[in-house]
Amino acid sequence: MVAKLETDSLTRVVDGERIVDAVSLSVHESNVLAVIGSSGAGKSSFLRLLNRLDEPTDGTVYLEGTDYREIEPQELRQRVGFVPQDPALRPGTVRENVGVGDRIRDEPIDDERVRRLLERLQLPGYEDRSVDDLSGGERQRVAIARTLYVDPEVLLLDEPTSHLDTETESKIERLLEELIQTDNLTCVLVTHDTSQAERLGDRVAEFDGGAVVAEGTPEEVIA
Template identity: 50%
Template sequence: MTTDEVLRVDGLTRRLDDGTALVDDVSFAIGRGEVVAVVGGSGAGKSSLLRLLNRLDEPTAGSVEVDGTDQSALRPSDLRRRVGMVPQTPRMFPGTVADNLRWAAAERGDRLGDDEIASLLERVRLSGYADREASSLSGGEAQRVSLARVLANRPEVLLLDEPTSALDEDTKGEVETTLRDLLSSGEVTCLVVTHDEAQARRLAGRALRMRDGRVVASGSVEEVLGR
């Protein structure tokens, strides 16, 4: 892993009209190839933070820089390709698995060949799934296709929002194994939101703990979560 920053967040804040702070003066940076977990209880602001990072919501104050460029200078569609999010519950588009991956590339004006599709599916442990109907996939398979679809855009930062919380235990293990293989390479910069602190230990090297919209602890996983 190199130490150059890919994502820098300074004073990021989102308040509702009634003054409630969903995210309150949050600052941190992520280096290239780093995996950072965001942990905390329900309502801590974890998912609200992710939504600000690729402008699904707009901040009240603060800034986000992607590889040195302020996100406000980027078109939302361009930003969301550079900072790709895998949601908690995947949404498949009509057609085959390959159609879903080609759709992602077409959004950036590119075309995926069969070899590229096969490579993406191999990365998410779904080799041979290109011609499967997306509507026939299990929850875990759909989550991995959702991940491959985001990877098709070659994002600079990957955001994972509770990537296994909607899955049963067996399927959760399959998806987490896929994520561990992908993230351990050091080729993907990732911010993963999870309520599962054991999962945070398995996936990440650094952690942020949030409470009431603020980051209350930051450091190595061992420092933040305890040994």
């Protein structure tokens, strides 16, 4: 069976340093790969390569068996959505942020889609709220809605709960689990929290020095 997302010797070298070093991993459809490791291990750098936010020095990524260099970058980033650690919301309303892709293309925002997404993410009626008035957890949910708005097949999550309190973290995790299951999303989750990797990951890859040093089930890797 062809993996939904697969990396083949994926490598990125910056100033002579191999920050991602010949990584070969695969993620099957509707599965979650949790990526763990210490700070500076290359986790976030690896994630950014998966939809060409950064370019690999060597190796490549396959999306359903197709080399992602054969896919137009705009199409690739629609199919492989990225939720950054910092939501990086733009000044304006929640609606404007969720539909920012349409705004950039000078197309009308699908208000009904925005409404449904916000309801799913437990933000009903937030369309006209200023993003300046949102809590950390609300901002993260708006960032997730913004990515889901374009209906991605793969969701890349970079430390999605790292700056949140325990209660809000649990709420975001439950929402992510529900979204992944309901929408059959394939997910790559970068986290510093091994317990979160155990809770959410179908498989876990541990990074050190830009390379994968362990890969398997959560029980195999984290134990």
